[in-house]
Amino acid sequence: MRVTVDQSRCLGAGQCEQLAPEVFRQDEEGLSRVLVPEPDPASWPRVLQTVDLCPVQAVLIDEGPGPAPQDTK
Numbered sequence: 252m253r254v255t256v257d258q259s260r261c262l263g264a265g266q267c268e269q270l271a272p273e274v275f276r277q278d279e280e281g282l283s284r285v286l287v288p289e290p291d292p293a294s295w296p297r298v299l300q301t302v303d304l305c306p307v308q309a310v311l312i313d314e315g316p317g318p319a320p321q322d323t324k
C-alpha cells in the first residue's frame with residue numbers, strides 16, 4: 252500500500268501533517284506532500300485517519316501489492 256496526496260485538491264488545511272508529521276509535510280505553498288509513500292506499519296492507522304479527516308479527500312491510498320496495514324502488525 253502506498254499513500255499519495257492529490258495536490259490539485261489539497262487546500263492546505265494541515266490535518267494530515269498534524270496527525271502524521273512523519274508522513275506528510277506542507278510545502279512552501281502550504282500544500283501537503285508525502286514524505287514517506289510507504290509508511291511504517293505503526294503509522295498506518297493515523298495515515299488512514301487522514302483519509303477520513305481531509306476535507307477534500309486529497310489523501311489517496313493505492314492498495315497495490317503488499318500486505319494490508321492490519322496484516323503488518
Ligand code: SF4
Pocket residue numbers: 256260261262263264265266267268282283301304305306307308309310
Ligand atoms: S488534510 Fe487534505 S487538504 Fe489538508 S493539507 Fe492534508 S491533504 Fe491537504
